[in-house]
Amino acid sequence: MKHYSAFAVAREALRYHTGWERAWRSPEPKKRYDVIIVGAGGHGLATAYYLGKNYGIQNIAVIEKGWLGGGNTGRNTTIIRSNYLQDPSAALYEKARGLYEDLSQDLNYNVMFSPRGVMMLAQTQHEIRGYQRTAHANALQGVKTEWITPERVKELVPIINLDGPRYPVLGALWQDRGGTARHDAVAWGYARACSAMGMDIIQQCEVTGVRSENGRVVGVDTTKGAIDCDKLGMIVAGHSGQLAEMAGFRLPLEAISLQALVSEPIKPCMDVVVMANTVHGYMSQSDKGEIVIGGGTDGYNNYTQRGSFHHIEETVRALVETFPMVSRLKMLRQWGGIVDMTGDRSPILSKTPLGGCFINCGWGTGGFKAIPGSGWGMAQLMATGHSPLTEAFTLDRFKEGRFIDESVAAGVAH
Numbered sequence: 001m002k003h004y005s006a007f008a009v010a011r012e013a014l015r016y017h018t019g020w021e022r023a024w025r026s027p028e029p030k031k032r033y034d035v036i037i038v039g040a041g042g043h044g045l046a047t048a049y050y051l052g053k054n055y056g057i058q059n060i061a062v063i064e065k066g067w068l069g070g071g072n073t074g075r076n077t078t079i080i081r082s083n084y085l086q087d088p089s090a091a092l093y094e095k096a097r098g099l100y101e102d103l104s105q106d107l108n109y110n111v112m113f114s115p116r117g118v119m120m121l122a123q124t125q126h127e128i129r130g131y132q133r134t135a136h137a138n139a140l141q142g143v144k145t146e147w148i149t150p151e152r153v154k155e156l157v158p159i160i161n162l163d164g165p166r167y168p169v170l171g172a173l174w175q176d177r178g179g180t181a182r183h184d185a186v187a188w189g190y191a192r193a194c195s196a197m198g199m200d201i202i203q204q205c206e207v208t209g210v211r212s213e214n215g216r217v218v219g220v221d222t223t224k225g226a227i228d229c230d231k232l233g234m235i236v237a238g239h240s241g242q243l244a245e246m247a248g249f250r251l252p253l254e255a256i257s258l259q260a261l262v263s264e265p266i267k268p269c270m271d272v273v274v275m276a277n278t279v280h281g282y283m284s285q286s287d288k289g290e291i292v293i294g295g296g297t298d299g300y301n302n303y304t305q306r307g308s309f310h311h312i313e314e315t316v317r318a319l320v321e322t323f324p325m326v327s328r329l330k331m332l333r334q335w336g337g338i339v340d341m342t343g344d345r346s347p348i349l350s351k352t353p354l355g356g357c358f359i360n361c362g363w364g365t366g367g368f369k370a371i372p373g374s375g376w377g378m379a380q381l382m383a384t385g386h387s388p389l390t391e392a393f394t395l396d397r398f399k400e401g402r403f404i405d406e407s408v409a410a411g412v413a414h
């Protein structure tokens with residue numbers, strides 16, 4: 001893999017950019033791999049990357065039915081934060097946020113991490129109590145967040161309307177090292193690094209069956225033929241239920257469409273991320289100038305990548321209350337992704353009833369921020385059988401009633 005650098009850009013400029021090589025290979029699958037990862041989203045690719053980097057396991061195939069990063073990883077609103085309430089969540093999301101800080105250097109690929117600050121508005125007394133409690137919990141967990149006053153909110157976001165018609169802004173939970181990153185670049189950066197280690201990323205190849213012998217996984221059936229493996233990681237977000245069925249077990253998940261939209265590009269007007277959970281809308285401004293707006297989940301299970309129209313109306317109405325200038329924006333694009341929601345709004349990173357088969361799913365509306373930490377923990381779990389980062393997030397917790405309730409932290413789609 002050629003190193004990306006200012007020198008390389010200058011060199012290629014002088015020779016009309018003829019020397020760049022493809023960022024990753026597109027090989028045909030081999031007969032057998034040590035590890036197969038199903039799903040080339042951020043979590044699948046990060047798991048493969050840390051298996052190679054941290055454990056030297058590089059005979060890996062990442063199998064993707066569409067194109068890499070084309071699932072939720074390329075469809076999200078890119079918010080990164082770690083201000084969760086429960087200890088296992090804070091540890092996992094803070095690990096991820098920390099890795100994001102120098103991910104561009106680690107991958108030699110600019111993921112455009114922008115720690116511009118994330119603000120969660122409190123607009124009811126109940127939210128004040130909830131967020132102040134989270135700020136205290138975060139202090140104990142070593143996660144840097146603070147409770148800020150409405151005056152400080154206004155200083156940080158001059159375009160905000162503090163005196164909304166229904167819900168005034170009463171303060172906010174502020175994480176100054178939260179922010180955003182370029183979602184495609186995260187997938188592309190991991191993919192390039194995986195390919196450079198000799199791993200095969202096989203796109204346009206759907207896994208259609210999971211093969212097992214004596215209670216242990218031995219391979220998968222795909223649209224490009226059968227492939228053998230010793231270990232299997234199923235990391236397919238909204239399609240996790242289908243994969244689990246192929247492997248012979250069920251998951252406590254539902255698949256729902258979650259949507260987002262962006263406006264036309266405008267001049268810089270907001271340099272932080274603002275989330276308004278009570279009125280249910282959140283927004284940030286992309287480097288191109290578009291206002292990136294997150295909407296809600298459909299009220300019924302589906303596999304569309306669009307989402308229902310009434311959500312756009314509700315989301316925009318909520319934002320106009322908080323940011324009246326939004327009423328003058330033209331919206332450019334709208335889309336949806338199929339998210340995988342658990343009852344306690346926390347992910348599943350776990351062994352499964354099938355030997356050698358692991359699952360990483362349930363990130364629901366908020367897994368982009370977790371990609372590096374999840375990949376780190378999942379790789380450790382798959383390589384060694386145990387990871388302190390993932391141990392609370394097992395499938396068994398749903399049988400044993402050990403829920404990791406993050407319904408407040410994950411209350412608004414993000």
Ligand SMILES: Cc1cc2nc3c(=O)[nH]c(=O)nc-3n(C[C@H](O)[C@H](O)[C@H](O)COP(=O)(O)OP(=O)(O)OC[C@H]3O[C@@H](n4cnc5c(N)ncnc54)[C@H](O)[C@@H]3O)c2cc1C
Nearest residue numbers: 039041043065071072073076077079207337367368369414
């Ligand atoms: C509109 C929207 C906004 C969001 N905003 C945020 C946000 O601001 N911050 C945040 O942290 N999170 C956000 N999220 C959530 C985040 O995008 C996801 O949690 C995360 O991207 C999940 O990554 P993944 O790798 O698990 O799944 P994906 O990126 O969906 O990857 C799974 C891959 O598996 C593939 N696949 C499925 N079935 C098969 C099969 N049978 N064979 C082979 N391949 C298969 C799919 O094609 C897909 O590419 C948002 C999500 C949406 C939809």
